[in-house]
Amino acid sequence: MNSTPPLLELRDISKQFPGVKALDHVSFAVHSGEVHMLVGENGAGKSSLMKVLCGAYRADEGEFFHRGEKVEIRSPADARALGIAVIFQEFSLVPYLSIAQNIFLGREFPGRFPGTIDHARMHREAKQLLDQLGLDIPTRTLVHELGVAQQQMVEIAKALSQNARILVMDEPTAALSDRETERLFAMIRQLQSDGVAIVYISHRMAEVFAMGDRITVLRDGKKVASLLPGEATPDELVHLMVGRSVDRSYARNFCQSEGELILEVKDLSSVNGVKGINLTVRSGEIVGLSGLVGAGRSEVARAIFGADRVTGGEILLHARAHRGNPDKAVAAGIALVPESRKAEGLALIRSVCDNLMLPGLSLAFPSRIYHAARARQIAGALIDRLRISTPSSQRPVRLLSGGNQQKVVIGKWLGSGSRLFIIDEPTRGIDVGAKAEIFALIDQLVSQGAGVLMISSELSEIVQVCDRSYVMRDGRIAGHLSREQLSEENILKMGVHHE
Amino acid sequence: MKMKTLASLITIALLSPLAHADGEKIAVFTKNLTNPLFAEIRAGADNAAKQMNATTQHYVPTKPDSIPEQMSAIEDVVVKKPDAIVFIPVDSKAMVAGVNKINAANIPVVNINDRAAGGKFVSFVGVNDYDLGLETARFLLKNLGGKGNVVIIEGVKGASTNQDRIRGFKKALEENPNVKLLASQTGNYQRNQALSVMENLMQSFPQIDGVLAANDAMATGVIEALAAANRKALVIGVNGTGIDEIKQGKLLATGDYKGFQQGCLGTMAAIRHLRKLPVPAELMFPPNLITQANVQSFLVPKDKMVCPKWEDVVKK
Amino acid sequence: MSENSIATPPGTTSTFSAELRRVPGVAWILGLLVLVFALASRDFLSAPNLLNIGLQSVILLILALPMTMIIMTEGVDISMGAVLTLASVVLAWVLAHDGSLPLALAAALVTGLAFGVGNGMLVALLKMPPFVVTLGTMGVAQGLALLATDGQSIVVSNDSLQAVYAGSFMGIPQTLLIGAVVYALSHWLLYQTRFGTYVFALGGNPDALGLAGIRANYYLIAVYAFGGLMAGLAALILTSRMSSGHPTAAIGMEFDAIAAVVVGGTSFEHGNGWLFGTLLGVLAVGALRNGLNLLTVASSVQVSCIGLLVIVALLIDGFKGKK
C-alpha cells in the first residue's frame, strides 16, 4: 500500500516479565498519516507494546526503524527525540500544577537563569494549544479542579505540544462524552492530514472501524493479524482477539413482569451537585443511568450509597426510609461497584480472598470470629463461580488482570446479601470476553430477584442490556426511556443540551 | 464584632492577676516542670517574694531543659523588663549568651542552683556540688565500714552538677582504698533509666554493697530495682527529695540540696539588691546530710514551708 | 455554585484575591493571637518584641520551609532537629579548634547535606518509608552529637559567630535577613524552577515525571538534600545564639516544624503545598509562645496551648473544607 518506508517500524520485539512473556516477537509498523488501530483482550500485550514504544520499558529483543533507519528506544527521552508522544489511559497529570505546567512537564522553557522556567511563554503556548482543541479554560487553572473529560483534553494537549510525529493513544475516549469524542475524532483527522502517524488502542468496535486505516490484533503477547478495516467484520475481529467466537449482543431475557419495588428515590440532592433526583428500581430489572460524562451519574450512585452527603430528599428501600453512611447502606442490602476499581474498589495489596470477603464479613462470620479456612472456602467458591483467573485465593489482587480485578469488585458483593446493585461503568478497560461474562453475571443477579442500577458511558451497552433507562443532564434526571424507547439516538437527544 | 468582645474578655481575664501586682517584679527561671527540686525552688521563691511584698513570675521551658526555649524566654522577659531575675541556666555553658542579654538590658540577675559559666551576677546562691557529693559519699563509705563493692549511677553527662558530684564521689572513694568501684554508668538523672541500669548491673555483679546515685530520683529507682531482685545494698542520693525513703530506711542518706532555701535566698538576694541592701557575691549552703537521724525536721509539706530569715542564714 | 468546589490554591494560580479566598485556619488564628496579645500586653506590639518574635521564629522557619517541600513529596524528615543539633556541634567544634567561621559554617553545611543526601538516597533508591528512614538517621545524628561532645556543651568565644545572631546589616538584623533570604530562595525554588515543578509532581503523580523522561529520584534526593543543607544553615544561627554547641539543643524541633507546615495548610497528600502558609504557621507558633511569656501564663498552660493551636487550626480547616 505504502511504498515509502514506514515512519516507525518495530521488528520482532520481545519483552519478558517474571513468569509472563508480555511481548513475543511482535512486529508492527505505522505510516505517516495513518491511524493504526491496536486491538486485543486485556493482557494481550497492547499496554506493554505501548510502553516499549514510549521508552518506559526496554525491549529484551528486537529492532526499531525510523523512516527505514535503525534506531534505539531505551528511554522516554529516546522516544521523544523520535517524535513519539503517548496519551495514557491513566492520567499522567499532576493535580496541584496548572494546566500549562502539566502540558510542558519535563519540557519547561528555560528562563533567564539556569533551572528557571519562562512562565510567560509557557502559558502563551499552552493557551494556543487549548484554543486548538476548542478548550476555553485559563491555563493557570490547577488540574485537580478539572473534570475527567477536561483532564483527558489536557492530556491530549500535552501530547500535541510535543509536535509529535507519532501519537499513541490508549483508549482516549473512555472518559469522554460523545460530543467530546466527536471533537477528538475531528482533531485526529486534522493531525492525520498533517502527516502524523497515530497508534490507537481501543476496545470499541465502532471506533476501530470508523477511524482505523489499519488494524493490528494482539493475543497473548503475539501478533495474530494485521488487516484493513474492509477485510473483516466486527465479529471476525472479536474472534481474532479472543481466539474463539463471542456473542457480542449480550442477549438476555428482558424483564417481563413488574417486580417488587426495591429502591425509590424522591427529590434526592447531594453535596456533589445532583438535584431533584427521582428514580425507582424494581426486583428483576436492570435500570440504566445514562447521560454524558459529568452529568452526575456517579454522583447519584454515591448519594444513594451514602458515600456523598445527602442534602435533601428521600431514599426508600423496600418502602422504608434509608439514609446514612456506606456501612448502613451495605447493611440495608445496597452494593456499589464503583467507577474506579483501583482507587475505590480494591485493596490492591491484599489477597483476592480478603477482597472478596470484605463486604460480607459480618454475614459470613456473625460471631465476629474470623476463620481463615472458611473464608478461603467461600472465596474459592466465588472464584469458581465468577471464573476469576488466579492461581490461588491468596494472591494479591494487584497481580490480576483488569478484567479479573473487575470480577473481584463485583464478586465481593455476592456474599453480602445485597438486593440492590449499583454498578458504575462495569466494563471500563476490560476486554470483550470479560465484558460478556460480566453481563452474564449481572443478568444472573437480576434473575435471582435483585435490582440493578447500571451506569455506563457506552450507550450501546445501555441499549442492549437495560430494561429501561434514566437519562441525566446537568445533575438532574432529564428523562426516562422505556425498553421500547431505548435507543442510542433517544439517549443522546435527552442527554445533550438544546442550545 | 463578636471576636472583639471575645478578645477583650480574654484580655480582662488574663490581666486580672497582674492587676494586683505591687512591689518588685521578680522573674524566676527554672529548668523544667517535672523535677520536684525545681518545684521546691519555685515555692521558695514565691514564699520569699510574699514575705517581702514582691511578686514572682515563673518561666519554665515547655520542653524540659530546652536551651532555645529558655533563650526565647529571656528575650521575651527582657522586653517586659522585670525589676530583677532569679536564674537557673538549663545548661551552664550554653546559656551564657542568654545571661549576656540580661546583662545588656541592665536587669540585675541572681544565679542560683546551677552556676552559669559566665556573665555578671549580683550573687550566686547554691550548694557546692563537689562538697555535697564528697560528704554524702563519705557517709556511705563510713557505713560500709570502709570496704565492699560499690557502683555509681551518674546523672546527665554534660551537667556541671553531675560532674562535680561525681568528682566528690570519686574523691571519697580515693580516701577509702578498700572500697572497690565496680562500675559507673549514667541514669541521666531519671528514675526509670536508673532502674534499668541497676537491674543490668546486678546481673553483672553478684555482690554490690553500696550505690552512689547522683540524685534522689535515680536513688529511688535503684531502691526499686534492689527490692524487685530481693537484694540489699546501702544507697545514697543527692538533692534532699527522697525524704520518705529515708524515713522508711530504704535510703541511707541524701545530700541536702536545700531547693526551697535556694529559691528563698536567691529571691531575697534579688529584692535586697533592688532595695540597696547588702548582698554577698556568693552564698553557699554548707554540705548537710539528711539521714535517719535528722529526717524528722524535713517532714514539712512544701506548701507549709517558710523561708528562713535572711539574717539567720547569712550571719553564719 | 456547588459547595464542594475546592478553593483555588495560591502560588501557581497567583491572583491575590484567589489567595485571600483560601485563607487557612492558621491565618485567622494568627490574627486572633495578635489581636488578643496586643490588647492584653502593651509590650506585644512594641518594636523590640516584634523583633524578638521574628528572631525566635527564624530557626523554625529555616527548618519548616524545606520540610514543606519534603511533605509535598508525601515524605517527612524527622531527623532534622537531630541533624541541626549535630551540625551545631560540628560548627562549634571547628570554631573551638581555631577554625575560621567560614570553615566552620562549611563543615556544618556539609554535615547537614550529607545527612540530607543520605536520607534522600535511602528514600528514593531503596523505596524505604521516609518516616522510618529519618527515624533511623535521627538516632544516628543524635548519637554522633552525644559521642562527639561527651554530653557537654562546646563553648565558643568567637566574635564573628556572636555577630551572626546579634548583628545587623544596613539596620536589619542579620538573622532576619537570613530568614528572608531562605524564604525567598525556597519560594524561588518551588515556584520558579524546574526543581519546584517536580516537587509538586513527586507528591502529585511521580509516574508523570518518569513518563516525561525526568529522573524523579534525583529530585527526590535533592529535596531531602535541601532539607539537610538548611538544617546545616540553621545550625549557624542556633550556635551563634547560644555561643556554643550543645548535643541536645534542638532535639525534637522537627516536630514543631512539621506542625507549623501542616497547620499552614500543606497536606500530606497529592503534592498540595503552600509555602506562605508555612510562614504563617511558624509565626503563629512564635507569636503564641512569645505572647504567653509576656502575659506570664503558667508554663503548664503554655504547653497545652501549643497543642490546642495545632488542633484548632486543623479544626477550622476541617470545617471549611468539609464536604
Add this chain to the structure above:
Amino acid sequence: MNDAIASGRLMARLVDLKTIGYRLAAALAICLVLAAASDVFLTTNNLLNVLRQASLLFLLASGLTLVILTAGLDLSVGANIGMSACIAASVIKLTGSAMLGAATGVGVGLAIGLLNGVLVALMRMPPFIATYGMLWVVHGVTYWFMAGTTIYGFPAAFRALGSGYFLGLPIPVYLMFVFLALGSFFAQRTTYGQEIYAIGANREAARLSGVPIAKRLILVYAVSGAMAGLASLVFLARMNSAEGDIGEAFTLPAIAAALIGGTSLFGGVGTVSGTLVGALILTLVLNGMNLLTIDASWQPLVTGVIVLLAVFFDALTRKGGDGRQ
C-alpha cells in the same frame, strides 16, 4: 491427632512465622553475640530482665501497631503514659485502692485514645498532627495536675503488677503474652481485624465496602490509648512513683519496635507478633550495651542503625514493592 495438627496450624497462623521469621533469627543472632561477649547474659535473671523490660515496650507498641495498620500514627502514647500514671497514682493515694487506681489509669488512657480517634476519624485530621497536638495538650494538663511534684509509694498489691513474680516469671511478662495472644487474635481472627487491615490497605475501598471507618478508627485509637494506660500502670508499679513526663522516652522506641517488627507505615501490613520481636530486639540490644558497660551515649546511634537495618532488609526482600511506591 487432628486436634493437635489443627492447634499447631492455629498457632502458626497466630504467630505468623513467615512475617517474623527473619526477625526472630536476627533476635537469636543478637542473643548469640551477647552470650559470647558476656557471661552473665544467659543467666536466668538477666533473661527475665530482658523479658520484663521488653514487656512494657510491647504493651505500648502492640496498641500502636493496630493504629499503624490503619496507616495512622499515635505520637501521644508517651504523654498518655505520663497522664494515666499520674492520675492513677493520685487515685491510689487518695482511695488506697489499687483496683480503683488501675481502672482509672486504663480509663484515662482510653479517654485520650478516644479523643485521638475522634480527631482523626470524625474531624479527618492527619493522625500525625492530631496526635502531636494531643501530646502537648496532655502534657500541659499533666504538668498542671502534678505541679512539679512526684507521687510515690504504692501498696504492695499494686506494685506486684510491675515487679512481682508468679511461678518464677515476672508478672509483666504474663501480661505481655496475654496481650500478644489477645492482640494477634483480634488482628488475625476477628472480622474487626480484617476490616482494620482493609482500612490500611485502601481506606476508600474499605469505606465503599461498608466498613464503618470512623467506628473502626476510633476503636484502634481507643485501644492504643487504653494500652498506653495499661503500660503506664506496669510502669508505675515498677517505678513505685509517678512524674509528669515519665512516658515521653517511650514514644519513639514504641514506634521503632512496631517498625522493626515489620509493620508498614503505609498501612495494611504487619502483625502484633512481629511487634513483640521488634520490642525484644530493641531491648536485647540495650541490655547488651548495659552488660558490656558501653557508654549510654551510643544508645540513640545503635537504635537508629537497627531501625535502618530492619527497614533496609525489608526493602531488599520486598522485591517489586507493595505496589504503592
